[in-house]
Amino acid sequence: MLRRPKILAALAAVALPVALTGVSLGGGPPAEASVQGPPSAVAASAYQAAAEKYGVPEPVLLAVAYAQSRWDDHAGAPSTSGGYGPMHLTALGASEVADLSGKQKVASADSLQTLRKASELTGLDQSTLRTDVTANINGGAAVLASYQKSLGLPVGANTSPAQWYGAIASYAEAGTKATAAGFADDVYTIMAKGAARTTNTGQQIVMPPVAVTPDKSQLAKLSLPDGAKPAQSDVECPPSLGCEWLPAPYSEFGDGDYGNHDLANRPKTGKIDYIVIHDTEGGWQGVLNLVQDPTYVSWQYTMRASDGYTWQHVKANDVAWHAGNWYVNMHSIGIEHEGFAAQGATWYTESLYRNSAKLVRYLAVKNNIPLDRAHIIGHDQVPGTVPSTVRGMHWDPGPYWNWEHYMDLLGAPIWGKSVLPVKAGSIVTIKPGFEGNVQVLNSCDTPGTPCREQGTNFVYLRQAPDDNAPLVKDIGLHPDGSDGTTEVSDIGSRAAAGSQYVVAERQGDWVAVWYLGAKGWFKSPKSAPDAFAKPGLVVKPKAGKTSVPVYGRAYPEQSAYPEGIPYQTVTPLQYSIGAGQAYPVGDLNIETDYYRAVTFNGQPPADHVQVLGKDKYYQIWFGHRMAYVRAADVDVRPAV
Missing domain, CATH: 3.40.80.10 (Peptidoglycan recognition protein-like)
Structure with a gap:
């Protein structure tokens, strides 16, 4: 319904x-970035030099930058909140700041324009601060030092990181003390664990762990509501x-x-x-x-x-x-x-x-x-x-949502190793990386024009093991039977990070998986794989069935509906699972039900009531979306 x-x-x-x-x-x-020298050399010295110049402990500067951007510069592109570079210097326009004043909790106008503040403190123009990594790091260090001074706290590269809690909390650009404290706590957690990664520009940065107990009493100095x-x-x-x-x-x-x-x-x-x-x-x-x-x-x-x-x-x-x-x-x-x-x-x-x-x-x-x-x-x-x-x-x-990073933060990393060979019948999990996984996309800004190159969370699936083969078809998105496209909104030929598939065939570096009822091919060299095999359960059509329908919801059978509640028709989608195909199980224990809620403040037995069915369904991975199959139509088996 x-x-x-x-x-x-x-x-x-x-x-x-x-x-x-x-x-x-x-x-x-x-303006064009003016960073000189190899990226790794720039990364090795920029944070240290900025820390010395503006009197910020280097672990503080590194941890704040990591908490803001994980040291990525995003090629000078703005974040969703108008922040630039590894230090995420923000540039919300004056009209937007005025529009926000007096409405829901919001950071001050000054903090929403830290790019301007950094320009005033360093003498560097805003275009350079947006695009030049070294300038951006200097700008962030200058802003951090200014917050420390405004709180009446000591400044200096050799000061204890423990004395920078208030300045770090201020750098959050938060609207409440609770949110500012959450950011500062994240920074000190990062500092304690240390970090190491290669940025989007190939910069290799290592931050050794620093154990420190911050002075959280400094939070009281911030002129913010508690939250x-x-x-x-x-x-x-x-x-x-x-x-x-x-x-x-x-x-x-x-x-x-x-x-x-x-x-x-x-x-x-x-x-x-x-x-x-x-x-x-x-x-x-x-x-x-x-x-x-x-x-x-x-x-x-x-x-x-x-x-x-x-x-x-x-x-x-x-x-x-x-x-x-x-x-x-x-x-x-x-x-x-x-x-x-x-x-x-x-x-x-x-x-x-x-x-x-x-x-x-x-x-x-x-x-x-x-x-x-x-x-x-x-x-x-x-x-x-x-x-x-x-x-x-x-x-x-x-x-552009980084599923791999997000699942790491959840403490549930996407599977990234193969304990089983990637072969026909095995379940594979997609993990292509993000920063280095630049896929062709179109129409982000203007219809038909290429999107700006940046990391993506998916791999394309093709109709044959060939880089020039057309993308797989999705009859739901393209009812005319046309091939998939690289339009940014056309997800019909994509396998996203964390999604699972059953291998149909392997030819050298190419892997074919069952996808929307057909084979979809992607390149996954053994030397640099994008898919990793793991144990799990799969569904296959029961013996004798040439085709099994898939559903977009797991509604009860007609006999489950009591008098007064209309039957919600169980309608298959336009896809099906053919004989010999298999799809990974997402969940065997979903409810077959329908929550009847169609009137205001409705009361049982006719409204605001759950109708439970006995016709069991399973959630499966199916193409770029999940789907449901009737248990009576399939067998559940371990993957090979």
Whole structure:
């Protein structure tokens, strides 16, 4: 069953809404970077030199940069919150700052323009600070030192990192002390563990661990509100995460319709199996306005990019209208992240990733949700409900969401080793890397034009083991039978990081997997593989069946519906599983159910009631999205 007409219109509008609060870059096109020497040589000296010049302990500078960008410069492209370079110097325009004043909790106008502040402190122009790695590091060091001085604390490269808690918290550009403290705590955790990685430009940076106990009393010096205290408020968040309750309206309007979610009593009225990762396709303030509109749709949480500040709108035990699939809504929690799936070359901030991981870990433990990519899913993994809705399903958070890094932060890394040979019948997990995995995409900014080169989270699947072979077909997205495309929104030929497939065939460096009922080929050399074999269970059509249907929801059989509740037709999608094919199991223990909620404040037995069926289904990995199959149609077997 689809939602009401007004809600259907709203769902359609969510696909690519207009950006509601944009970021003003200003200053015209950025100047060319002026970094001299090999990248590794620049990396080896830039942080040390900036630390000495501006009087910041080098471990502090390195850890702050890692917490902001993991030392990546993103080729001078802005983040989703208008930050540049490894130090994430921000450049929110004056009009945007004015627009935010007096509204939801927001950092000060000065902190939202640290690029300008860095320019004033260093004498470097803003274009250079955006694009020159060394200049950007110097700018960040200067801003950190200025925060330390403003708090009346000692400055110097040899000062103890323990004395920089307040300055680090200030650098978070947070709207509350709770969020600022969360950032500072992250920085000191990074400092204690140490870090080492190769950046997007090939820079090799190593930060040895430094054990230090920070002076957290400095937080009192910051002129920020305390923020919500989860133990004393309505929010369902971990104590270390700054959260605020901003309720979505449950109210009637106009013609007797209502919005914008449904009251429930989960898990009693349906267990929570999934956490769905969305992006907002707009600025946070406009999105917060939308979720407070009863005629619009809803989701459980919104997270701001600049500092990871989080608003909760719908209780976890209630059903938000966020996934475009009522069955998935019934069994999921939706989190909107400020950002864009394709716009330009913007990138999701490290604060967003880290705070989102904190929230998801908390929700997963609280609701017994497995921390894996079959249950922590993107909106782009949610299946269409019936054939007619497949083409309109969403594709956020998009190809630039770093699933590998995100799952690392969750403490549930994507499988990256093979304990079994990659051969016909084995299950493989896709892990192509991110920074070095630059795939051709088009139409991020202008239709038909190439997107800016940057790391992506997927590999393309082709119809034959050849780099020039056409991409695999998706009859749901291309009903005319045409080949897949490299359009940024066309996800029909992609295998994303963490997704699993069953190998159909191998030829040298090429691997074919079963994908949407056919073979899809990708290159995975043994010397540098993109897929890794692991044990697991697969589904295969039962003996004698030439074809098995797949479904976008696991609704009960007709006999399960009591009098007064209309039967919700079980309709197969346009795909099928052929004889000899196999697909990995995502979950064997999903509920076959339908939560009836169609009237305002409805009461059982006719409304706000869970209908449970006996016709068992399994969740499987199927193409670029998940799907469901009837247990009666398939056999479950260990992969070979």
